[in-house]
Amino acid sequence: MMGISEKEFAMLARLARLEFDGERKQEFMSEFEEIINFANAVNNAVAGDTESIKDTGGDNVMFEELREDTVKESLPNEKITSGVTPVNGYFTVKRVVK
């Protein structure tokens, strides 16, 4: 488990121009720990096919190099919702006021 030090947190808060009181600070620091752990999990994931990705070799892309409008198969619903407990194929979230 990797955390974030008070000093690092203070620096990040200053960069983001955000102020935190004591309670909010503790809350955010523990959330940061979760975020960092998640990012580490992504870092450890096995990379897919990166060979076929063309090096764009610059900061720009020309119009002609943009993606062609050709449909490719989407992922099956079970895969898309595999990280959650779906209801009838839907993601569920905390109720938001309509």
Place this chain on the structure above:
Amino acid sequence: MKYEMNCGLETHVELATETKIFCSCTTRFGGAPNTHCCPICTGQPGVLPFLNKKATEFAVRAGLAVGCKVNTVTHMDRKNYCYPDLPKAYQISQLDKPLSYGGFIELDSGKKIGITRIHIEEDAGKLVHERGNTFVDYNRGGVPLIEIVSEPDISSAAEAREYAEKLQLIMRYIGVSDCKMQEGSMRCDVNVSLCPAGSGKLGVRTEIKNMNSLSFMEKAIEYECERQAEILDEGGVIEQATLRFDEHTGETYVMRTKEDAQDYRYFPEPDILTVIIPEETVERIKSELPELPFDKMRRYTDELGINAKNARLMCRYKNLCLWFESALSYGASVKHSVNLITGVIFSFLSTEENKEKFDLNLTAAEFAKLVKYLDEGKITVSVAQSALLQMLQSGKCVNEFITEDVLLGTSDGELEKICQDAIAANPQAVADYVGGKEKAIFALYGFIKRATQGKADMNKVNNILSELLNK
């Protein structure tokens, strides 16, 4: 009126591409929930969005069609907001370099409504609120949209409607969207503010979100105008807010006090490179624009001599116009074609959707053959109308219905013979008519109609009878 209204529209138009804006998932409407999705459009970590060329081209085409200039160097930005319909917690949109800017739509009055900008962005997913739960379907997430932002030049609900209708028609003509408000492929956010008449200052504005019907939009603007006027009359101040229009009560409600652009913490999208659109590409897209509806309308009235009402009616449907122009190229006359289209074909198609599709069982060439019979005086208008209706219903060709006997009954020689028979068979009516009783001629008409089974051209009959009776 003590106040003047300033109203601007932000119109979201779903682009008719096959795939989403940043991935190759289908944009098809509907489908079981979360089945048109992939790691990109559900915002999984580590994926890279890849901009759709067609969506970019459509957005440029839309801009050119309303007289905008194109930013040939453009980039995407992140608009941050946290809501479950956006899996990434940000929307990829454009802030300072929209694809195009500075166009206008001209109203019938000649007034121009400025178009500030047109930018491209991704649509959000759909939330379903049911029995205390919220369910999310990301099938629509990532469908390409353009947002067309107008200047606050609109000064009445009727002008807002006219602007939106014209925009809708142009977008359909150029094929970038079907703009079906009831299916959500066109939605308007409306900004409304009042200022004292003649002051020229813009008042505090409120924004009514997501109008998906033009008549509701008109009602919402009128209601909001009255609401603001009442507050100002009582010496109050208008609070900048985002509103929702309730279609059942006809009133607006505050959803939230309005956030400013800075609340979205926009920043350049780091996952998508700056896009360069060469001048030649812009020129190519411009040269491929079809004739726009209002140019077509002008040509129909000025060059083809169609009356303004019919020209306007026909130009609402691009497919119809193409079919009509094709019939003209086969030699059909303008006058008879227009009459048959606005009479028989419009009533046959009945719904707006059918007229929009204009998917007929009848080719323009076959229609032209029928019109030419009429042009040459070989059949009457009523025969043409009934034949056309039967052709539309059966899909059969013109010769099935315009047979020799139909043509025979109205040939000039035959008609003269029938007129002579009518005179011979009705001596009393003829005597009365010659004696000054004009109505007596109806007895002759009746005879001729029976003899020709209603297929006689009554104009010709009149000419022949008056010649014979005046001898």
